Amino acid sequence: MDELRHLFRRAADHAADYRLSLPERPVGVPVDQAVLNEAFAGPLPDAPTPPERVLAELVAAAEPGLVATAGPRYFGFVVGGASPAATAADMLAAGWDQIAFNAVTSPAAVAAETAAGTWLKELLGIPATASAGFVTGGQAANTAGLAAARHQVLADAGWDVERRGLTGAPAVRVFAGAERHATIDRSLRLLGLGTDALRPVPTGPQGAIDPDALAAALRDAGPGPSIVCLQAGNVNTGACDDLRRACDLVHRHGGWAHVDGAFGLWAAASPATRHLVDGLETADSWACDGHKWLNLPYDTAFAFCARPDVHAAAMSYAAAYLVGSGGAPAGADLTAESSRRARGFAVWAGLRELGRDGVAALVERCCALARRFADGLSAAGFEVVNDVVLNQVLVGFGDDARTDRVVAAVQTDGTCWAGGTTWRGRRLMRISVSNATTTEADVDRSVAAIARLAHGIGGELVH
Ligand SMILES: *Cc1c(COP(=O)(O)O)cnc(C)c1O
Secondary structure (H helix, E strand, O other): HHHHHHHHHHHHHHHHHHHHHHOOOOOOOOOOHHHHHHHHHOOOOOOOOHHHHHHHHHHHHHHOOOOOOOOOOOOOOOOOOOOOHHHHHHHHHHOOOOOOOOOOHHHHHHHHHHHHHHHHHHHHHHOOOOOOEOOHHHHHHHHHHHHHHHHHHHOOOOHHHHOOOOOOOOEEEEEEEEOOOHHHHHHHOOOOOOOHHEEEEEEOOOEEEOHHHHHHHHHOOOOOOOOEEEEEEEOEEEEEEHHHHHHHHHHOOEEEEEEOOHHHHHHHHHOHHHHHHHHHHOOOOEEEOOOOOOOOOOOOOOEEEHHHHHHHHHHHHOOOOOOOOOOOOHHHHHHHHHOOOHHHHHHHHHHHHHHHHHHHHHHHHHHHHHHHHHHHHHOOOEEEEOOOOEEEEEEEEOOHHHHHHHHHHHHOOOEOOOOEEOOOEEEEEEEEEOOOOOHHHHHHHHHHHHHHHHHHOOOOOOO
């Protein structure tokens, strides 16, 4: 008994020691992957290993290869940290070892998801009657939302896609901004719609869909099953589509409006940015991440659908041995997974920890810090390329080769971490501010490091 307690405490201690080291730890330590692989490799032992020793071996092998994504100066890929209460709740979820399949396998997990789902809809301004599936990421949320879309647009055309599949079905057209996230394409592949179904719609200067172009595309396509993928939060610029106008166009056309708002949907949680996603409540389905801007542990995201019956028709399954189905759709009725980790505990805990005001403050602080980044880097002589409306900043350091060298130098230096991207044919540094623990001092320190490294690299600054 004591051994188990000791083991769990050691694991928690390791996790806490690591978290406490983050503010001063080099952020993206360059590591020799082969050496790291070697530390984990070797033959699977024939004999059992005592748990304490397994834990010590794991910590020793993993430690050099950990990336401080949870820390305050990681600015890559719209990655957030995981808040203290949410992380602790996730440790409990593992300790409790619950199956969030339905209310029979874990009444507590279903209750936590139900309560957290209600709070999420309130915070985001999604109708209270919508369903909320707790999925693994924006990718899975897009797949669930588009599965619901596929169900409905084909049902409207008199085709039961769950029963008959897609062979012989009316063709489904999928309209999406040319700057859509690549996960949309994978969802379409997984759903059998295929990427040839895509009708890319031109976008404006910041990457948001051009509503006039969308109107023209829908008009030219004529009647027939239509799904439109909108976006809140372009991964490069943070730009959001004009959701009110676009959803109106889609619905006049008889189509389904899905919003990929993996991080950008959180603009809704603050009065300062809510206008960016005005009209979001008029969409039919929404994908939103928890593990990005909301600072919840991996892997946490949400698939919302305005029509729970459609959501469940697309995603649920029934089997004779499964009891407890039949009520309002919940748990695994709304996701592609069957047995699932009880991620609702961490979501519930993270939301309580922040409260409504805390979520708004998190969004506002990240936006203000992104602005501070942009101002600091502009003042240092570099070119900020996007309108900094949310938490994303795109920076040029001269020509493409020079920008790539600056990005590489920043990643090797370890003061902070930012990725590179190609935006409108140009290589740029992409900075995402999404961590609740990032301070003004972290931004200033990062700006100073980037400026020092960029000035240290030869070549022309001016584009
Ligand atoms: C991150 C992101 C995704 C994918 O989300 P995952 O959580 O990585 O699955 C999809 N769309 C957008 C706009 C994103 O930013």
